[in-house]
Amino acid sequence: MSDLIAVAMSGGVDSSTVAALLKRDGHNIAGLTMQLWNQRRLPEVATDATTGRCCSLDDVYDARRVAEHVGLPYYVVNLERQFEESVVAPFVDDYLAGRTPVPCTRCNTFIKFDQFLELADSVGAKAIATGHYARIRHNAETARWEMHQAVDLTKDQTYFLWGLTQPQLARTLFPLGEMTKPEVRALAGEFQLPTANKHESYEICFVPNGDYAAFIDAWQREKGIEPAATEGRVVDTEGKDLGRHDGAHHFTVGQRKGLGIAAKDPLYVISTDPQSKTVVVGSNADLQRSRLIARDINWISWSGLAAPAPVSVRIRNRHTPAAATIYPLSENRAEVVFDQPQRAVTPGQAAVFYSGDLVAGGGWIE
Amino acid sequence: MQHVYFDHNATTPVAPAVLRDLTAALVEVNGNASSIHHFGQVAKLRLEKARREVAARIGCDPKEVVFTSGGTESDNLAIFGVAKRAKSAARHIVTTTIEHPAVLNACAQLEREGAIVTYLPVDREGLVDLDDVKRAIRPGTGLVTIMHANNETGTVQPLREIATLAQRAGAIFHSDGVQVGGRVPVNVRDLGVDLYSLSGHKFGAPKGVGALYVRKGITLEAMFFGGHHERDRRAGTENVPGAAAIGTATQLDFDWNSLAPLRDRLEQGIMARVPGTCVNGSLIHRLPNTTNIQFAGIEGEAIVIALDLRGFAVSSGSACSSGAVEPSHVLLAMGLTPEEARSSVRFSLGPGNTLTEVDSLIDAVEATVTHLRRISPQVVNV
Numbered sequence: 001m002s003d004l005i006a007v008a009m010s011g012g013v014d015s016s017t018v019a020a021l022l023k024r025d026g027h028n029i030a031g032l033t034m035q036l037w038n039q040r041r042l043p044e045v046a047t048d049a050t051t052g053r054c055c056s057l058d059d060v061y062d063a064r065r066v067a068e069h070v071g072l073p074y075y076v077v078n079l080e081r082q083f084e085e086s087v088v089a090p091f092v093d094d095y096l097a098g099r100t101p102v103p104c105t106r107c108n109t110f111i112k113f114d115q116f117l118e119l120a121d122s123v124g125a126k127a128i129a130t131g132h133y134a135r136i137r138h139n140a141e142t143a144r145w146e147m148h149q150a151v152d153l154t155k156d157q158t159y160f161l162w163g164l165t166q167p168q169l170a171r172t173l174f175p176l177g178e179m180t181k182p183e184v185r186a187l188a189g190e191f192q193l194p195t196a197n198k199h200e201s202y203e204i205c206f207v208p209n210g211d212y213a214a215f216i217d218a219w220q221r222e223k224g225i226e227p228a229a230t231e232g233r234v235v236d237t238e239g240k241d242l243g244r245h246d247g248a249h250h251f252t253v254g255q256r257k258g259l260g261i262a263a264k265d266p267l268y269v270i271s272t273d274p275q276s277k278t279v280v281v282g283s284n285a286d287l288q289r290s291r292l293i294a295r296d297i298n299w300i301s302w303s304g305l306a307a308p309a310p311v312s313v314r315i316r317n318r319h320t321p322a323a324a325t326i327y328p329l330s331e332n333r334a335e336v337v338f339d340q341p342q343r344a345v346t347p348g349q350a351a352v353f354y355s356g357d358l359v360a361g362g363g364w365i366e
Numbered sequence: 367m368q369h370v371y372f373d374h375n376a377t378t379p380v381a382p383a384v385l386r387d388l389t390a391a392l393v394e395v396n397g398n399a400s401s402i403h404h405f406g407q408v409a410k411l412r413l414e415k416a417r418r419e420v421a422a423r424i425g426c427d428p429k430e431v432v433f434t435s436g437g438t439e440s441d442n443l444a445i446f447g448v449a450k451r452a453k454s455a456a457r458h459i460v461t462t463t464i465e466h467p468a469v470l471n472a473c474a475q476l477e478r479e480g481a482i483v484t485y486l487p488v489d490r491e492g493l494v495d496l497d498d499v500k501r502a503i504r505p506g507t508g509l510v511t512i513m514h515a516n517n518e519t520g521t522v523q524p525l526r527e528i529a530t531l532a533q534r535a536g537a538i539f540h541s542d543g544v545q546v547g548g549r550v551p552v553n554v555r556d557l558g559v560d561l562y563s564l565s566g567h568k569f570g571a572p573k574g575v576g577a578l579y580v581r582k583g584i585t586l587e588a589m590f591f592g593g594h595h596e597r598d599r600r601a602g603t604e605n606v607p608g609a610a611a612i613g614t615a616t617q618l619d620f621d622w623n624s625l626a627p628l629r630d631r632l633e634q635g636i637m638a639r640v641p642g643t644c645v646n647g648s649l650i651h652r653l654p655n656t657t658n659i660q661f662a663g664i665e666g667e668a669i670v671i672a673l674d675l676r677g678f679a680v681s682s683g684s685a686c687s688s689g690a691v692e693p694s695h696v697l698l699a700m701g702l703t704p705e706e707a708r709s710s711v712r713f714s715l716g717p718g719n720t721l722t723e724v725d726s727l728i729d730a731v732e733a734t735v736t737h738l739r740r741i742s743p744q745v746v747n748v
Contacts, residue, residue, distance in 0.1 A: 030675060077691075078692060119665075122664075122665065122668035122741065124675065
């Protein structure tokens with residue numbers, strides 16, 4: 001039983017293909033689906049569209065069908081409690097504190113590669129496999145597990161995977177990292193997987209329609225907290241009053257729509273301050289920043305940072321990594337100075353440091 | 367890999383004799399039991415034979431047996447059937463916190479419709495306190511519904527005493543007997559219940575057939591609207607093969623009490639060889655086939671999956687709609703912490719289990735838990 005691989009099956013085409021691939025290659029595998037969130041839990045934000053969402057019954061049904069098709073033992077495990085503690089609650093806290101969180105990173109760090117790995121351990125699996133697009137390699141010289149961007153850069157998910165530790169990487173398989181999405185779809189078709197033509201979602205799985213502000217309000221009501229009275233002033237970069245807003249947590253840095261203020265030139269959110277309940281707006285030029293500080297850094301392919309080093313840095317998921325120099329401040333804190341200023345450096349998002357396609361490490365933007 | 371079944375409280379395999387009679391009924395009995403002609407008469411006779419068998423098994427008159435689609439329908443028919451007839455002055459219901467969802471959610475629905483429901487607590491052993499029952503029953507109490515034995519722990523409630531209290535107050539007494547009826551000798555007259563639910567698949571009949579004992583003199587409001595089947599108590603063309611199957615299942619000569627020594631061997635074997643274990647629920651007032659064991663510090667869900675991968679089917683908690691497991695409301699009601707509830711596993715034996723199977727299950731449990739305990743300190747916490 002020690003050669004068992006636990007495959008995390010979401011019911012999507014990627015993880016389905018992983019299961020079928022590993023089975024084809026003769027591995028001993030079991031499929032597990034993590035039940036992370038009850039999509040019907042907050043009825044006021046639930047919509048008909050929630051049925052097709054992550055962790056919906058439809059997804060579990062699909063994963064079960066794939067497991068049957070591939071021929072592997074299959075289980076659904078309930079990690080709702082852990083997901084709520086480690087992902088949803090911090091997500092809400094971040095927004096209320098004026099940050100724009102990346103829940104997928106926390107989910108990877110605290111659920112998929114922690115709780116799920118622990119569960120895999122408990123059932124006697126030596127490794128886990130997921131449908132993430134990234135590559136893991138062992139570097140014999142540095143004796144470290146390295147992470148590289150996926151071959152398919154349009155699908156690369158390393159921005160969400162920078163929190164993985166060496167012990168986690170040592171036991172994780174990303175079979176899709178070497179493939180392009182069209183290749184995966186084609187393979188799924190060849191395997192005749194029931195999910196081969198399933199469309200994919202890019203939204204935060206527990207926030208219907210991407211309306212995070214409505215989600216936060218509903219969440220707080222469920223907890224018996226009256227939605228925070230965070231309405232306040234909208235000011236320009238000089239501090240001049242431009243109007244009122246209905247809640248600082250409804251705004252995120254770089255946002256243009258929904259300000260409700262008429263102006264000659266387009267206005268963007270430059271920063272939000274939940275303390276003073278102020279939203280600062282300005283021109284696109286005001287959004288440019290040439291430096292940032294990253295905290296809680298996790299080094300992956302690099303073992304650490306002793307001296308300033310050239311890197312390219314990605315500051316949000318679809319951002320093209322920008323050339324920069326990274327300066328160590330302390331063991332897990334560093335300053336990034338960009339060669340060219342970057343638009344909308346957003347507190348709460350991650351900064352991931354690359355050297356070529358190698359993921360050196362990452363941290364949270366202060 | 368050979369798979370061995372230790373989850374008989376979830377369901378049981380169809381017994382060979384049941385299969386024989388079920389097949390015969392499917393093949394040979396083609397009429398509608400309500401038809402006047404020969405074919406209808408054959409079906410009716412077969413149906414009534416089954417009804418007599420069920421009645422004989424639980425000690426009632428055949429007229430007092432209503433066939434249903436299973437335990438959930440029996441519970442719903444009993445509870446709604448009584449509650450919907452109750453005068454507004456008798457809209458109070460007494461139940462417990464450890465009932466099956468078929469009872470709990472039926473009561474919750476009635477609450478939404480305006481009934482008042484008292485949910486009695488249970489003690490550490492899972493038993494209701496008779497003084498609590500006594501105090502809860504009041505002049506407006508129309509229905510008391512308390513399960514006979516719990517599906518998760520096997521704890522058996524003092525039904526006779528509860529029946530006396532209900533009767534004295536003029537309340538109707540229903541009991542969900544799904545884990546008991548058909549398995550061990552039950553006499554509804556001795557128990558003093560007015561309504562008693564049975565589920566065929568818990569004792570060798572297939573899924574999809576059950577029965578409700580309705581004491582003569584109790585009138586239920588209908589839940590289904592249709593023809594005059596089952597003496598106007600349950601509309602719908604009679605499921606003759608299903609009835610034949612549950613009838614035969616009640617006549618099987620297997621005595622579930624004979625499972626107690628095997629169950630005890632399993633329990634004692636696990637307790638002796640695996641440290642940090644204890645049994646949930648009463649050791650005295652308990653079904654002969656069930657044990658619910660707590661494994662300190664380990665997720666029951668992990669044990670269930672790991673044992674399944676080793677070829678043993680057991681269960682923990684109850685499955686929610688996705689198939690994931692939620693901590694048992696029964697164990698929580700008994701005062702276990704959520705951690706303790708999550709670390710508990712139910713083993714339920716049945717007619718097929720052998721001594722050899724029990725011994726290999728003990729080995730597998732020991733190996734699984736040892737593995738789980740060995741790896742847990744190595745888990746990386748980021």
